[in-house]
């Protein structure tokens with residue numbers, strides 16, 4: 383619903399440079415040679431609007447949580463598709479090269495692939511009163527982005543066997559005991575979450591337009 387971004391419109395439909403985030407995201411996905419089809423889990427009240435925005439995509443109603451939305455979209459992926467990438471419309475400027483790198487790593491045999499960036503700030507753990515308990519070693523920490531890639535069967539099993547809510551799909555595959563492989567993430571794949579992120583995205587978009595087709 384884009385509550386942290388504000389504005390009263392489901393986030394995927396909020397505009398960046400005159401076009402919905404969803405359209406920016408799908409355009410970049412479609413430019414990755416590995417992407418054969420796009421399935422969108424849309425806000426349930428906006429399914430028709432989303433179909434009109436991305437005519438080539440399969441559109442299904444999303445769920446109450448991100449995990450439920452992914453499960454709904456996954457159920458609409460044909461059996462013939464062997465590699466599934468799960469992406470956030472909120473990461474609207476994710477470059478096609480990153481999409482392709484994730485798909486390639488899955489094809490090379492990984493059970494789960496995530497784009498990862500190093501942590502740039504000092505990280506501290508705090509108690510309920512906001513008192514610092516410890517300063518965490520940030521060297522082994524990573525910020526995780528999307529798209530996240532999986533062999534279809536692995537992702538289907540992870541969703542079928544999930545007993546609690548996860549903030550990403552790789553976390554569910556991790557729970558099955560599989561190794562999750564990191565590929566270098568991208569600053570362009572930032573998740574547009576707060577109003578500041580929209581300003582940053584505007585600036586990134588003018589600095590990194592897609593090549594004219």
Ligand SMILES: Nc1ccn([C@@H]2O[C@H](COP(=O)(O)OP(=O)(O)OP(=O)(O)O)[C@@H](O)[C@H]2O)c(=O)n1
Nearest residue numbers: 383384385386393445446447448451470471472
């Ligand atoms: N029920 C939901 C909730 C989120 N998402 C998607 O998951 C991605 C990451 O979620 P987030 O950034 O948390 O989006 P919102 O849930 O819209 O944000 P907020 O929590 O601020 O409302 C977004 O592309 C969003 O569209 C989804 O498909 N289904």
Ligand SMILES: C[C@](O)(CO)[C@H](O)COP(=O)(O)O
Nearest residue numbers: 448470526527528549550573
């Ligand atoms: C999937 C994700 O984008 C990876 O960083 C993130 O976990 C989504 O989290 P949100 O709380 O639903 O924004």
